Amino acid sequence: xxxxxxxxxxxxxxxxxxxxxxxxxxxxxxxxxxxxxxxxxxxxxxxxxxxxxxxxxxxxxxxxxxxxxxxxxxxxxxxxxxxxxxxxxxxxxxxxxxxxxxxxxxxxxxxxxxxxxxxxxxxxxxxxxxxxxxxxxxxxxxxxxxxxxxxxxxxxxxxxxxxxxxxxxxxxxxxxxxxxxxxxxxxxxxxxxxxxxxxxxxxxxxxxxxxxxxxxxxxxxxxxxxxxxxxxxxxxxxxxxxxxxxxxxxxxxxxxxxxxxxxxxxxxxxxxxxxxxxxxxxxxxxxxxxxxxxxxxxxxxxxxxxxxxxxxxxxxxxxxxxxxxxxxxxxxxxxxxxxxxxxxxxxxxxxxxxxxxxxxxxxxxxxxxxxxxxxxxxxxxxxxxxxxxxxxxxxxxxxxxxxxxxxxxxxxxxxxxxxxx
Ligand code: GLV
Numbered sequence: 001x002x003x004x005x006x007x008x009x010x011x012x013x014x015x016x017x018x019x020x021x022x023x024x025x026x027x028x029x030x031x032x033x034x035x036x037x038x039x040x041x042x043x044x045x046x047x048x049x050x051x052x053x054x055x056x057x058x059x060x061x062x063x064x065x066x067x068x069x070x071x072x073x074x075x076x077x078x079x080x081x082x083x084x085x086x087x088x089x090x091x092x093x094x095x096x097x098x099x100x101x102x103x104x105x106x107x108x109x110x111x112x113x114x115x116x117x118x119x120x121x122x123x124x125x126x127x128x129x130x131x132x133x134x135x136x137x138x139x140x141x142x143x144x145x146x147x148x149x150x151x152x153x154x155x156x157x158x159x160x161x162x163x164x165x166x167x168x169x170x171x172x173x174x175x176x177x178x179x180x181x182x183x184x185x186x187x188x189x190x191x192x193x194x195x196x197x198x199x200x201x202x203x204x205x206x207x208x209x210x211x212x213x214x215x216x217x218x219x220x221x222x223x224x225x226x227x228x229x230x231x232x233x234x235x236x237x238x239x240x241x242x243x244x245x246x247x248x249x250x251x252x253x254x255x256x257x258x259x260x261x262x263x264x265x266x267x268x269x270x271x272x273x274x275x276x277x278x279x280x281x282x283x284x285x286x287x288x289x290x291x292x293x294x295x296x297x298x299x300x301x302x303x304x305x306x307x308x309x310x311x312x313x314x315x316x317x318x319x320x321x322x323x324x325x326x327x328x329x330x331x332x333x334x335x336x337x338x339x340x341x342x343x344x345x346x347x348x349x350x351x352x353x354x355x356x357x358x359x360x361x362x363x364x365x366x367x368x369x370x371x372x373x374x375x376x377x378x379x380x381x382x383x384x385x386x387x388x389x390x391x392x393x394x395x396x397x398x399x400x401x402x403x404x405x406x407x408x409x410x411x412x413x414x415x416x417x418x419x420x421x
Pocket of ligand 1 (some may be wrong): 111112141195196305308
């Protein structure tokens with residue numbers, strides 16, 4: 001790829017594809033590319049770097065991993081139709097999300113307890129997201145204070161706060177207030193995780209970091225939660241396990257919320273944020289998507305929590321197709337669960353998602369090489385996406401629609417265990 005390509009000046013999108021050139025050139029300078037980003041190899045490298053607990057938590061899925069498998073298989077059902085001799089010289093990967101112009105339709109999915117994967121937890125991830133200009137979502141189960149994550153993401157960072165809603169309304173208000181003051185510009189309420197799904201490896205190894213003194217910093221730094229600890233006589237310094245347990249039992253409490261409460265928290269967020277976007281994450285069927293539209297949310301994330309919650313469920317990508325058919329155009333539809341490369345991003349967009357979130361890819365990068373690892377993984381994905389548009393003949397995100405793919409029937413062979421797909 002010619003680094004002096006004269007078309008560069010016509011593109012507002014960063015020259016992501018040049019990251020390929022940079023890596024091809026490296027050995028001339030006595031360097032090697034950081035690591036292989038082929039998803040299977042990336043996952044294996046992360047497994048080697050992590051402790052057993054870290055690895056189990058990163059890779060765990062609900063039950064027999066059938067949902068995870070379906071998520072991945074669904075991508076094979078759709079094939080991209082390449083176009084030739086299209087003038088892609090001025091191609092654009094940029095898009096808009098909630099009024100923010102971003103350079104690609106790709107964001108960082110909310111993932112909790114990043115300290116399991118790296119001692120600095122969420123900070124390097126938020127920093128890289130800010131640097132790349134890609135939206136970053138902080139999980140309520142995050143292992144750093146909201147304020148620190150906001151600062152790491154930077155003044156120009158686009159950041160959203162993912163809420164696991166406690167049953168303690170004062171605590172919810174406090175978390176959202178902190179998020180607003182720390183520059184988080186949308187609230188994404190997760191609906192599929194009142195408690196974690198049954199994950200064999202984690203259960204069998206007592207692998208719940210919060211109960212063992214790790215990962216509760218977001219809660220421990222909250223004034224309302226600090227008061228709750230005092231009320232119960234728990235000292236987080238001398239009783240980190242009890243403090244961590246109290247925190248996470250507020251977050252993954254196992255007590256379902258209903259639509260009425262969603263309307264309450266949406267109104268609360270709007271009040272605190274001055275009307276910023278409020279979205280629901282975890283929608284997998286048309287009636288729920290319709291209900292979300294009816295109550296007036298600003299967007300939905302079609303997600304099944306990457307197969308970590310309901311085992312044996314439909315693929316999130318299949319849910320996306322139906323939901324777009326029913327309510328596309330009535331709300332802003334985002335997607336996650338199973339994205340492993342640029343072609344997956346393309347297919348989700350072709351099926352009608354306006355934006356996608358990736359999770360495990362950057363978790364693996366963080367596990368392998370901290371900040372550099374996250375940067376390498378995301379820059380590779382962006383380069384892959386930019387190059388895909390170039391070689392497949394698409395000039396911009398708007399051209400990626402159903403005509404850009406050919407879709408086969410929903411026939412998925414049953415695989416006996418978590419498939420290396
Ligand atoms: C939390 O979101 C998890 O899936 O463990």
